[in-house]
Amino acid sequence: MNGESAIAVMLKAPAAGQVKTRLVPPLTNRQSAGLYRCFIKDIFARLAVINIDIFAAYTPSGTRDIIKKLVGKDARPVLQKGNNLGERLENVFRALFKKGYKKVAVIGSDSTDIPIEYIKRAFDEVEEGKIVFGPAEDGGYYLIAMHRLCDIFKDIPWSTDKVLYKSLKTARRKGIETFLLPCWHDIDTYNDLKKLVPAGIKQGLLKNKIDIPHTYNFLKKKIL
Numbered sequence: 001m002n003g004e005s006a007i008a009v010m011l012k013a014p015a016a017g018q019v020k021t022r023l024v025p026p027l028t029n030r031q032s033a034g035l036y037r038c039f040i041k042d043i044f045a046r047l048a049v050i051n052i053d054i055f056a057a058y059t060p061s062g063t064r065d066i067i068k069k070l071v072g073k074d075a076r077p078v079l080q081k082g083n084n085l086g087e088r089l090e091n092v093f094r095a096l097f098k099k100g101y102k103k104v105a106v107i108g109s110d111s112t113d114i115p116i117e118y119i120k121r122a123f124d125e126v127e128e129g130k131i132v133f134g135p136a137e138d139g140g141y142y143l144i145a146m147h148r149l150c151d152i153f154k155d156i157p158w159s160t161d162k163v164l165y166k167s168l169k170t171a172r173r174k175g176i177e178t179f180l181l182p183c184w185h186d187i188d189t190y191n192d193l194k195k196l197v198p199a200g201i202k203q204g205l206l207k208n209k210i211d212i213p214h215t216y217n218f219l220k221k222k223i224l
Contacts, residue, residue: 003051003052003053004101004102004103005052005053005101005102005103005104005105005123006052006053006054006055006096006099006101006103006104006105007047007050007052007053007054007055007104007105007106007107007119008054008055008056008057008078008092008096008104008105008106008107009040009043009044009047009054009055009056009057009071009075009106009107009108009109010057010080010088010089010092010106010107010108010109011040011056011057011058011059011067011109012036012058012059012060012109013058013059013060013063013066013067014033014034014036014037014040014070015033016029016030016032016033017029017033018033019032019033019036020032020033020035020036020188022188022189023035023188023189023190023193026190027190034218035215035218035219036109037070037214038112038212038214038215038217038218039109039110039112039187039214039215040070040071040109041070041071041214042112042113042211042212042213042214042215043107043109043111043112043114044056044071044072044074044075045072045214046116046211046212047075047116047119048072048074049116050116050119050120052123053076053101054071054074054075054076055075055076055077055078055092055096056068056070056071056075056076056077056078057078057079057080057088057092057106058077058078058079058080059079059080059088061079064077064079078092078095078096080092084158085158085159086153086154086156086158087153089106089144089153090149090153092106093106093146093149094149097148097149102147103123103126103127103145103146103147104145104146105119105122105123105126105132105143105144105145106143106144106145107119107134107142107143108142108143108186110142110186110187110188111136111142111184111185111186111187112187112196112212112215113196113211113212113215114134114142114143114184115182115184118134118143118181118182118184119143121181122134122143122145122181123145125145125179126145126146126147126179127147128177128179129147129177130147130176130177130178130179131144131145131146131150131152131171131176131177131178131179132144132145132146132178132179132180132181133164133167133168133178133179133180133181134180134181134182134183134184135164135180135181135182135183135184136164136183136184136185136186137183137184137185137186138161138185138186138188139160139161139162139163139164139165140161140163140164140186141163141164141167142184142185142186143181144167150171150174150176151174152167152170152171152174152176154170155170156170196212196215196219
């Protein structure tokens, strides 16, 4: 533990047929897994510029060595535990607060180009005792940050467009103040993937090629 703040990225081992399956077709299972691997590399490379401790909350068990090689030496793997996303999120927060962190944020691995400024803002806002959400365009959230473990993960309809709405409703019912970051996108479908690509796709240019070099190079070589 190097400081008071930590961030965990929820991710899966990038096995073909097990990740990014909603991109198939038009992508193949192998292409989708390769693309997801690039998402992970870019996310952790970008997080390295923030002065916080970084964790890779991975699944399934038995893939720790694969994850460790993928996320780099600055990130520490921690196994996800739980029967659903809510339980896994709660257990990640619990594990990091147990380590002594005062502020913890968790993000997904589907928003490879999430602005670093949004993450920094989350830690600034959570100091005031709020739960911070980063709303996703699909009705979920790409980030959640807390200053203590709050009981808001139960009875949420995960993988629906009601996730954020129900989470905010639960927080209000429990008297917990919330703060919303700007909305951002997850990359789940091929239409989502196009958001990483500008109108000049035929010229091989991506909107964020500097910020997400692994993703850009993969798309340029394998897909575009």
